[in-house]
Amino acid sequence: xxxxxxxxxxxxxxxxxxxxxxxxxxxxxxxxxxxxxxxxxxxxxxxxxxxxxxxxxxxxxxxxxxxxxxxxxxxxxxxxxxxxxxxxxxxxxxxxxxxxxxxxxxxxxxxxxxxxxxxxxxxxxxxxxxxxxxxxxxxxxxxxxxxxxxxxxxxxxxxxxxxxxxxxxxxxxxxxxxxxxxxxxxxxxxxxxxxxxxxxxxxxxxxxxxxxxxxxxxxxxxxxxxxxxxxxxxxxxxxxxxxxxxxxxxxxxxxxxxxxxxxxxxxxxxxxxxxxxxxxxxxxxxxxxxxx
Amino acid sequence: xxxxxxxxxxxxxxxxxxxxxxxxxxxxxxxxxxxxxxxxxxxxxxxxxxxxxxxxxxxxxxxxxxxxxxxxxxxxxxxxxxxxxxxxxxxxxxxxxxxxxxxxxxxxxxxxxxxxxxxxxxxxxxxxxxxxxxxxxxxxxxxxxxxxxxxxxxxxxxxxxxxxxxxxxxxxxxxxxxxxxxxxxxxxxxxxxxxxxxxxxxxxxxxxxxxxxxxxxxxxxxxxxxxxxxxxxxxxxxxxxxxxxxxxxxxxxxxxxxxxxxxxxxxxxxxxxxxxxxxxxxxxxxxxxxxxxxxxxxxxxxxxxxxxxxxxxxxxxxxxxxxxxx
Numbered sequence: 001x002x003x004x005x006x007x008x009x010x011x012x013x014x015x016x017x018x019x020x021x022x023x024x025x026x027x028x029x030x031x032x033x034x035x036x037x038x039x040x041x042x043x044x045x046x047x048x049x050x051x052x053x054x055x056x057x058x059x060x061x062x063x064x065x066x067x068x069x070x071x072x073x074x075x076x077x078x079x080x081x082x083x084x085x086x087x088x089x090x091x092x093x094x095x096x097x098x099x100x101x102x103x104x105x106x107x108x109x110x111x112x113x114x115x116x117x118x119x120x121x122x123x124x125x126x127x128x129x130x131x132x133x134x135x136x137x138x139x140x141x142x143x144x145x146x147x148x149x150x151x152x153x154x155x156x157x158x159x160x161x162x163x164x165x166x167x168x169x170x171x172x173x174x175x176x177x178x179x180x181x182x183x184x185x186x187x188x189x190x191x192x193x194x195x196x197x198x199x200x201x202x203x204x205x206x207x208x209x210x211x212x213x214x215x216x217x218x219x220x221x222x223x224x225x226x227x228x229x230x231x232x233x234x235x236x237x238x239x240x241x242x243x244x245x246x247x248x249x250x251x252x253x254x255x256x257x258x259x260x261x262x263x264x265x266x267x268x269x270x271x272x273x274x275x276x277x278x279x280x281x282x283x284x285x286x287x288x289x290x291x292x
Numbered sequence: 293x294x295x296x297x298x299x300x301x302x303x304x305x306x307x308x309x310x311x312x313x314x315x316x317x318x319x320x321x322x323x324x325x326x327x328x329x330x331x332x333x334x335x336x337x338x339x340x341x342x343x344x345x346x347x348x349x350x351x352x353x354x355x356x357x358x359x360x361x362x363x364x365x366x367x368x369x370x371x372x373x374x375x376x377x378x379x380x381x382x383x384x385x386x387x388x389x390x391x392x393x394x395x396x397x398x399x400x401x402x403x404x405x406x407x408x409x410x411x412x413x414x415x416x417x418x419x420x421x422x423x424x425x426x427x428x429x430x431x432x433x434x435x436x437x438x439x440x441x442x443x444x445x446x447x448x449x450x451x452x453x454x455x456x457x458x459x460x461x462x463x464x465x466x467x468x469x470x471x472x473x474x475x476x477x478x479x480x481x482x483x484x485x486x487x488x489x490x491x492x493x494x495x496x497x498x499x500x501x502x503x504x505x506x507x508x509x510x511x512x513x514x515x516x517x518x519x520x521x522x523x524x525x526x527x528x529x530x531x532x533x534x535x536x537x538x539x540x541x542x543x544x545x546x547x548x549x550x551x552x553x554x555x556x557x558x559x560x561x562x563x564x565x566x567x568x569x570x571x572x573x574x575x576x577x578x579x580x581x582x583x584x585x586x587x588x589x590x591x592x593x594x595x596x597x598x599x600x601x602x603x604x605x606x607x608x609x610x611x612x613x614x615x616x617x618x
Contacts (some may be wrong), residue, residue: 067310075383097610099496099610101493101497126381150332155610157439158437159411159437159438159439160383160384160385160439161384162383162409162410162411162438163383164382164383164410165382165408166379167382168381169382193406218339281610282479283411283439283441284439284440284479285438285440286439287479
């Protein structure tokens with residue numbers, strides 16, 4: 001079995017993360033450049049100290065290169081997602097692991113479109129994204145990753161992720177807080193490190209936490225067109241987590257997707273807030289809350 | 293370098309396996325039996341009803357039946373002791389199999405204990421799920437932050453097709469249970485062994501959707517499993533051929549994380565095994581305790597390991613997420 005790593009010293013990173021007290025963290029962008037631009041503006045208006053993106057720049061949406069200009073203009077550091085890894089290395093698929101023929105069909109359509117429309121320069125840019133970024137937030141050691149600290153393409157859903165498992169991930173990585181995305185649904189769990197058990201009432205200082213920051217690329221399968229990001233802050237070892245809904249011009253995105261002849265199923269998700277594809281990966285509890 | 297785990301899926305392996313070029317007898321591969329270390333104990337399986345089942349399916353890879361008492365039930369206390377250990381080991385998912393798990397009189401209490409800690413999946417034949425049991429399961433699922441998955445085995449899209457394998461009346465009882473589960477808010481995973489040619493899969497999936505919609509389950513999750521050519525299935529269809537096994541050459545450049553035994557162990561009343569498939573094989577037994585079995589590598593000594601090698605961790609709800617690739 002793999003033993004815990006030695007807790008590493010926090011590395012200074014670009015993008016103003018070093019020394020930050022309050023940061024905006026963006027999950028999967030999925031080529032939704034309109035939501036991304038809206039979220040960046042929203043975060044700036046809320047006067048965060050820094051911004052961070054947890055990867056998967058491309059997927060369901062149109063014209064994938066548009067996201068990169070927003071990233072560069074704002075000097076936002078990015079953790080490599082499985083989609084970024086696939087596109088950068090020219091792999092055959094997105095590494096999500098679908099077995100359902102319908103999910104596979106749409107995943108392939110989306111992947112081929114994104115691969116063909118991403119410039120060679122941007123593919124090379126993605127190849128250099130790190131698998132993780134570590135930094136100190138207040139008095140907390142933080143690890144930012146895409147899926148989990150151990151696997152880029154590991155899904156951490158709220159209903160399939162035990163607290164003791166999260167505690168093992170945090171212990172093995174030598175950190176207090178793990179930030180991730182990959183699932184497209186935001187959630188947070190805090191627990192007492194001494195017990196590795198969930199703390200129902202965490203009004204006081206928390207010692208460990210996992211935050212899934214959600215995704216900007218598509219809605220959270222909740223029937224709303226808003227998408228989500230997270231603002232994470234710390235004073236000493238007291239963590240604050242705020243999930244922020246982002247309203248954006250989703251109808252303009254839908255028009256652009258149609259102009260690019262992307263599947264109507266993807267457009268429907270943007271317009272209705274219900275996931276229509278890539279459903280196989282959802283646990284029963286999360287899937288039952290959706291429409292499809 | 294990528295930290296993304298290569299994923300194998302039934303029928304569409306990420307790593308296209310290359311079968312051995314020349315047929316060579318199984319005995320020739322020994323002592324070259326490959327071994328797989330446990331990377332992380334992500335999945336803890338319980339043989340919760342042993343080999344005792346109310347059905348006698350003629351494809352059962354461990355030949356379960358009402359008379360097969362080779363493995364007896366696990367008690368709630370036995371399961372609870374392992375659940376306690378699992379917290380320290382950082383287990384991610386819990387699976388319950390048999391036999392038929394709902395023949396265990398303490399099954400609902402066992403699920404209540406489990407769902408306090410993490411997600412639980414029950415592999416059931418669906419014939420022992422009357423409304424009162426479904427109602428209690430729904431209450432347990434509602435009370436837990438973790439998902440409760442019911443995997444219901446149905447081996448055919450019609451009564452005739454299913455009952456030829458699982459026994460008279462089993463289709464009607466199982467599909468009735470699926471209707472009750474769906475009405476109670478569950479999205480059961482319908483598990484079916486592929487007994488048809490690959491080219492027929494789309495048609496079979498369509499027929500399954502229609503049959504399930506007829507009982508009110510209109511967005512079904514369907515999991516197709518490859519045949520495991522051991523136990524009763526070796527007689528029903530065919531046993532493995534001489535070339536269907538795993539040797540060292542086949543493991544070079546193969547991501548062992550795709551195999552269930554790299555991330556799972558099975559607790560039984562007779563000790564701890566590498567996986568649920570190898571129950572009838574002494575080579576699958578890795579120790580008396582979970583700690584002992586976790587410390588020992590699994591040996592890919594049996595021909596059933598070939599099916600896992602080709603298809604990935606077929607027993608999991610989702611394949612391929614069982615390993616620490618760092």
